[in-house]
Amino acid sequence: MSDAAPTSEPLQVTxxxxxxxxxxxxxxxxxxxxxxxxxxxxxxxxxQVQVNGLPVKMARRLHVNDVVAYTLPKEPxxxxxxxxxxxxxxxxxxxxxxxxKAADMIVHPGRGNYLxxxxxxxxxxxxxxxxxxxxxxxxxVHRLDRDTSGVLVVAKDNQVHHLxxxxxxxxxxxxxxxxxxxxxVQFDRDxxxxxxxxxxxxxxxxxxxxxxxNARSASTFYEVLERFRGFTxxxxxxxxxxTHQLRxxxxxxxxxxxxxxxxxxxxxxxxxxxxxxxxxxxxxYISRQALHALRLSFDHPVTGxxxxxxxxLPEDFERALAAVRTYRSR
Numbered sequence: 038m039s040d041a042a043p044t045s046e047p048l049q050v051t052x053x054x055x056x057x058x059x060x061x062x063x064x065x066x067x068x069x070x071x072x073x074x075x076x077x078x079x080x081x082x083x084x085q086v087q088v089n090g091l092p093v094k095m096a097r098r099l100h101v102n103d104v105v106a107y108t109l110p111k112e113p114x115x116x117x118x119x120x121x122x123x124x125x126x127x128x129x130x131x132x133x134x135x136x137x138k139a140a141d142m143i144v145h146p147g148r149g150n151y152l153x154x155x156x157x158x159x160x161x162x163x164x165x166x167x168x169x170x171x172x173x174x175x176x177x178v179h180r181l182d183r184d185t186s187g188v189l190v191v192a193k194d195n196q197v198h199h200l201x202x203x204x205x206x207x208x209x210x211x212x213x214x215x216x217x218x219x220x221x222v223q224f225d226r227d228x229x230x231x232x233x234x235x236x237x238x239x240x241x242x243x244x245x246x247x248x249x250x251n252a253r254s255a256s257t258f259y260e261v262l263e264r265f266r267g268f269t270x271x272x273x274x275x276x277x278x279x280t281h282q283l284r285x286x287x288x289x290x291x292x293x294x295x296x297x298x299x300x301x302x303x304x305x306x307x308x309x310x311x312x313x314x315x316x317x318x319x320x321x322y323i324s325r326q327a328l329h330a331l332r333l334s335f336d337h338p339v340t341g342x343x344x345x346x347x348x349x350l351p352e353d354f355e356r357a358l359a360a361v362r363t364y365r366s367r
Contacts, residue, residue: 119161167198187330200338217327
C-alpha cells in the first residue's frame with residue numbers, strides 16, 4: 038500500500054449513464070488516461086476516493102448520478118519536451134486553441150513514439166495548457182488517429198478542459214468527417230449502431246461485437262456525397278467517440294476507408310487501383326487512410342457562444358478524390 042500523498046486539488050464528478058455498472062477504478066482511469074488503473078486502485082486502498090461521501094472498496098460498482106470525490110494519484114513527471122514543429126492554428130484565444138492536425142502526426146506520446154507529437158508541438162508554441170489529463174497530454178481534450186487529419190480543440194486551463202470534456206461526454210459536440218471508401222455503399226444515408234471492443238486477435242484493431250462485457254456502444258450517421266465505379270465519397274458524423282470508430286464501422290459495412298492499412302490491408306491508393314491496364318508509371322495518390330475531420334462545432338466554454346471550425350481537405354485527399362473522379366466516374 039502506497040503512502041504517497043496526492044498531488045492535486047480534490048476533484049468531483051457525477052457519474053453519467055454510460056458508466057453505470059463500471060468499477061470505480063475503471064471509471065477514474067477512463068476519465069484520466071494518463072494515470073494507470075493500478076494508481077487509482079492504490080488511491081482507493083488509501084481511502085482517497087469517496088462515492089457519495091463514503092470511502093469505497095475496490096469492487097464498488099457505480100450507479101448513475103453517484104458523486105465521486107478523489108484526488109489524482111502521485112505519478113512520475115511525464116512532461117513532454119517542447120518541439121519546434123509547425124502547427125496550423127485555426128483559432129486561438131486565452132481559453133482554447135483549434136488546430137488543423139496534419140496526417141502522420143501522433144496526438145500524444147505512447148508505445149515508443151515520444152517525438153514528433155502534437156503534444157510536443159503544443160508545449161513549444163503555447164505557454165499555457167491544461168494538465169488535467171496529465172503532463173504528457175497537456176491541453177489534449179480529444180484525439181484523432183495518427184493518419185487522420187483535421188480539426189482538433191485544445192484547452193489552455195483545467196476548467197476549460199473539464200467543460201469541453203463534458204460537452205464531448207454529453208454529445209453536444211458536432212463532428213463531421215469526410216471519407217473515401219471502397220465499393221458502392223448501399224443506402225444514400227443511414228445510421229450504423231453497434232457495439233465495439235478491442236480485437237482479441239490484434240490488439241491494435243477494434244471490432245464490432247455483441248453488447249456486454251467490455252463492449253461499448255458506437256453510432257455513426259453517414260451520407261453519400263458522390264458515387265463512383267467501385268468507390269463512395271461520404272460524409273460521416275460520429276455520435277459517439279470510440280477508438281477507430283469510423284474506420285471500424287466502414288470496414289464492418291464492407292466498405293473500408295481507402296488506404297487504411299489496419300482495416301483494409303492496403304497502405305495506399307495508386308493509379309493501378311483505378312485503371313484496367315497496368316500503367317507504365319504507378320502514381321501514388323494517398324498513402325494514409327482517406328479520412329479527414331472536416332468540421333467541429335461546440336459551445337465556447339467561457340462565453341457560451343456556439344462555434345464551428347472547418348479544415349479544408351488536405352492535398353493528398355484532394356488528389357485521391359480527383360483521381361477517382363477522373364478514372365471512375367459513373
